[in-house]
Amino acid sequence: MNIILLGPPGAGKGTQSGRLVANRGMKQLSTGDMLREAVKAQTPVGIKAKAVMDAGELVSDEIVSDLIDAELAELDDATGAIFDGYPRTEAQAESLDELLTKHGRTLDYVIELEVDVDALVERITGRFSCANCGALYHDTANPPSKEGVCDTCGSTEFKRRPDDNEETVRTRMQEYRAKTAPILPGYEARGIVRRVDGMASIDELTAKIDAILG
Secondary structure: OOEEEEOOOOOOHHHHHHHHHHHHOOEEEEHHHHHHHHHHHOOHHHHHHHHHHHOOOOOOHHHHHHHHHHHHHHOOOOOOEEEEOOOOOHHHHHHHHHHHHHOOOOOOEEEEEEOOHHHHHHHHHOEEEEOOOOOEEEOOOEOOOEOOEOOOOOOOOEEOOOOOOHHHHHHHHHHHHHHOHHHHHHHHHOOOEEEEEOOOOHHHHHHHHHHHHO
């Protein structure tokens, strides 16, 4: 089974992808992670991407497609793929269809995590992580059991992403709606779009996605 998880940054795509990987043995294809790994490993695509980024330019759709192509080529036929953060544009959606066909795969579902902007701002601006082990926390929804001490490793050092602020979150939401929303009608015409409440609890969201996938 191959699915696309759609939603703005902070909607929970990464968390739900992780659960699908753990519970269903699927492969998460996050273009951001793949790009960083390719650059670090100095693969041919990574070298090309690094040159573009070093020049201060955006990585092209062609490079992103090459990354996806390489990952799909390595996947076992029985392993489903989760596309997280891709496609973002109509051109990428067309490219993905071509790549799936090339590798003998079909797209089963496009699952959109719907969010409330104000609630999303509160969710994102309140999140932080352990600077030592990376354990995730939130000011109100998931604080450490003991204030100032990581539950996982006991560290007292925490960090927040500098772009986890209200202005940035609202800008990301506008960009998501402007760029990603246009790809939905094509998938809706194929009857494969499903929408779930991205503001539900993590467990509730997992259950809803499981119900869709069957």
